[in-house]
Amino acid sequence: MQIEVTTKNMTFLECFSSETRIQIIELLDAGPMNIKQLAERLLLSSAIVTKHIQKLENAGIVSCKSIAGRRGTQKICSLQLNQAVLQFKTRKQDVLANTISIPVGQYSAFDVKPACGMASRTQIIGLIDDPRYFADPQHVQANHLWFSSGFVEYRIPNFLNSNQKLRSLEISLEICSEASGCNETWPSDIHFYINDVPIGMWTCQGDFGKQKGAYTPDWHNCGTQYGVLKIITVNERGSYLDGIRIADVTSSDLGMAYGKDVSFRIASLEDAQNCGGINLFGKHFGSYNQDIEITMHYNN
Known part of the structure; x- marks a missing residue:
């Protein structure tokens, strides 16, 4: 995927302004994880992790799937994007x-x-x-x-x-x-x-x-x-x-x-x-x- 470095792609580019979101990408590189697992690894609340996941999902970097768990549903997160090339000159x-x-x-x-x-x-x-x-x-x-x-x-x-x-x-x-x-x-x-x-x-x-x-x-x-x-x-x-x-x-x-x-x-x-x-x-x-x-x- 090629991404032009322009204001129209701010939803994507802003994902990399957060160290937490970069850490989430690193964790998901090893395989899919649910919100609770990510929160435990990052020492953050599930609510905060959910907000970061939503931003990554809106940018097409992460995909999520809700499945039935022991106590209700759980959200399984996976890396959707394998590579992106930033294009500075068009x-x-x-x-x-x-x-x-x-x-x-x-x-x-x-x-x-x-x-x-x-x-x-x-x-x-x-x-x-x-x-x-x-x-x-x-x-x-x-x-x-x-x-x-x-x-x-x-x-x-x-x-x-x-x-x-x-x-x-x-x-x-x-x-x-x-x-x-x-x-x-x-x-x-x-x-x-x-x-x-x-x-x-x-x-x-x-x-x-x-x-x-x-x-x-x-x-x-x-x-x-x-x-x-x-x-x-x-x-x-x-x-x-x-x-x-x-x-x-x-x-x-x-x-x-x-x-x-x-x-x-x-x-x-x-x-x-x-x-x-x-x-x-x-x-x-x-x-x-x-x-x-x-x-x-x-x-x-």
């Missing part, structure tokens, strides 16, 4: 943006190997470890999917006009490895492609399931619970993951064409050094209540 030329969300189950192509499966918000779709069900029309309802090797590919609508040029493509998604049950030290080399162009690889360090995902349904009480939020950016300078350069591929190398959709493939290759599979999380699953978010920045 170009004079107008830069436009188009953002869409694609549910994780709305893939257009796949080739997966067991262990594999899909889950909607309410139930498992088809049979676990049977790749045939990835072709079931109900796959579009999936909010969580996993496979040990192979790929899923998504079609991104391209709404750019013939006189418009892509400046950058940003993709945000929650993802992790896929182990039997879960294994938080299970590395997986995950490869990303846009229009069949390899834009880089990231090694996830584990399949996370020791604690409940902030949004994972209660009925899904075993195995993988959540992933990590990663932001892929391809711009005029190269390809980046969370701001770290992963390839020399630029936006002009992607073969964007007027009237042609963009393909986005996520793969775990069988011949990779760490073929550790993939878990993908959408809304109502994991620790970030979002689908695959794509933003195209462009100008005329």
